[in-house]
Amino acid sequence: MKQNVSEVKERILDVARELFIKNGYKSTSVRDIAAASETNVAMVNYYFHSKYNLFEIIFEEAFNRLQRKIFSTLSSDLPFFELIETVIDSYYEMLVEYPQIPVFILNEVNQNPERLSERIRKKDPHSVFLQMAKRIGEEEEKGTIKETPPLDFLLNMLSLCVFPFIFKDLGSHVAEASQEEYSKMIVNHKKYVVQFVINALKK
Amino acid sequence: MKQNVSEVKERILDVARELFIKNGYKSTSVRDIAAASETNVAMVNYYFHSKYNLFEIIFEEAFNRLQRKIFSTLSSDLPFFELIETVIDSYYEMLVEYPQIPVFILNEVNQNPERLSERIRKKDPHSVFLQMAKRIGEEEEKGTIKETPPLDFLLNMLSLCVFPFIFKDLGSHVAEASQEEYSKMIVNHKKYVVQFVINALKK
DNA sequence: GTCTATAGCGGGATAGAC
């Protein structure tokens, strides 16, 4: 009966990721995870000690993936307008692949805010922000863009990229479209977002 | 011991609203509601039959409040750019007052999407959308704004208004600000959003 | 209308046999 250790462990992890991301912490039971991974409750606790510990692993993964992508594109040295376009592209690319992640993170942050304080500080978002602020300042100097408060601008970019995915469930109802149709709409929407942001910046 | 009926009922309702909106359905127990309203579990079920029924009442309230406000401003007949500004003002006004509502609605929609299908259809968002599309068409004709796909534009407005509130918990950490400071930032941010949207539209 | 007591279930975790 002895199976490859990492194979079983991996299967539990995969199933747990799917369920936690889809249904959140509270709504996912260890019994659900055991059933879906064709093991049992004891196995889940054998490999991961506790439900909460398993959850932390999943959450860390998801959060890091999102953050790495954002930070790396934001600090590239492309020409300014190309940078903007690349950042938006990059957000959409990752969110099309993992559309449930923002809702997942926002839900769980809401339930347990302390969890993030330290985690975020470790990543040093401050320096990324400063670099972006510098780029904006340079463009203002050159007169290619309007006066642009960096924090407000970044918040707008984030809003325009992330919200359509958060709004997915509600949006597909309002638009009377299937989830698939809505997903296609979102991809198309990206083009308008790029154009929208660049128009808003230009003098 | 017999108290004014509506007084006790109202107290339970107030407490339930606060807890459900703050912590969501799953994380709020009838015991919590009973304790916080200084009654007991039996009383809550006496007045509201079940936890789920009580929740539905709260959810309906919150959702209607949001929707009424949005729809009424969107269909006003102000001059176009004033309309845009008023809509944004109106969103922010209501979200400053009830900042937890978007997260609450999004969480619960995610858990139980069917609940909304019918509810939304009843409100006839279609006619509101058509009216807005007409206004946009007129401005395009006049040459005052760029070519603007109505659905994409509305989604952008929604994103820019709602996301800062959804992002509140995370955002205040990232910005290393208290919730109060972040709230002030948001109010200020509104001005930039108005300017941003109008720039993005203008030719 | 109010409250206590409890039924009855589903949850997380673990002991202990294999």
Place this chain on the structure above:
DNA sequence: GTCTATCCCGCTATAGAC
């Protein structure tokens, strides 16, 4: 490593006394 059986807790809902 694996699995069954079980402990113990917290939850919703309700019966029944007052």
